[in-house]
Amino acid sequence: MSSFINMTPNKFRQAVRQEQLEARTRTTVKQLKEHVLVLEDELERTNLLVRTLFELISTYHGVTEKQFKDMMELIDLKDGVIDGKVRSTNILNAECQLCHRKVSRRFKHCVYCGGELSVPQDPFAMRRTNK
Secondary structure, eight states: OHHHHTOOHHHHHHHHHHHHHHHHHHHHHHHHHHHHHHHHHHHHHHHHHHHHHHHHHHHHHOOOHHHHHHHHHHHHHTTTOOSSOOOOOGGGEEEBTTTOOEEETTOSBOTTTOOBBSSOSSHHHHHHHHO
């Protein structure tokens, strides 16, 4: 506190602003840490759910780990990128005219049967044809 006494008004305002910024930063960091904990809990519950589902389908339906992984890869491939993620946007989906499965617009043909897709490959082309 004694350090504030000898400060000029500008230096004092600067010090106050710095302290406020540091306080907001501490609050933000605390909130982010709490959010990470919530996300970790959700991930652990999701992991438990997936393991439970795998155990059920392998025990009662005889699905092997290889079949499970192959299906995961097929589902991953639906958005056009094998990256271990599922993109949940329907904008990326097209429908095959033969098998009627949903496939990423990034492909020219259906990844399941080779059929033609029902939407243009260029997302902007669809907008131009609708005008």
